[in-house]
Amino acid sequence: MNKAILVDAIAQRTKLSKTDSRKALEAFLHESTRALARKQRVALVGFGSFSVVKRKARIVHNPQNGQPVQIKARWVVKFHTGAALASKVN
Numbered sequence: 001m002n003k004a005i006l007v008d009a010i011a012q013r014t015k016l017s018k019t020d021s022r023k024a025l026e027a028f029l030h031e032s033t034r035a036l037a038r039k040q041r042v043a044l045v046g047f048g049s050f051s052v053v054k055r056k057a058r059i060v061h062n063p064q065n066g067q068p069v070q071i072k073a074r075w076v077v078k079f080h081t082g083a084a085l086a087s088k089v090n
Contacts, residue, residue, distance in 0.1 A: 036077055046084035053078055 001009075003025070011021040032042045036052050043049040057073040081089075 039075070044082070046082045048082040048085055049080050051078050051080070052076070 007018055007022045007025055010016065010025060011018045014021065016024070032050065035042050036050060039052045041049055041051045052075050055074055055076050058071050059068050060071060061067065062069050
């Protein structure tokens with residue numbers, strides 16, 4: 001599912017116009033992105049939660065030549081599935 005299909009599905013389910021559905025989706029994405037940028041957790045009960053964690057610096061090996069490569073520490077977004085979503089998928 002891509003963004004356009006999701007906007008169509010939201011519009012159909014909520015009886016909102018496609019324009020309003022797109023605005024609502026974009027507002028959700030904008031606010032979620034802002035919260036994650038501030039290292040805050042975004043939780044959607046029944047669906048799952050997004051959190052930001054620090055990944056440690058590490059050394060890996062280049063598969064082409066076997067040389068070690070240093071990867072810097074960085075922040076990454078993780079998603080944890082909610083119980084309701086996990087039960088529907090399985």
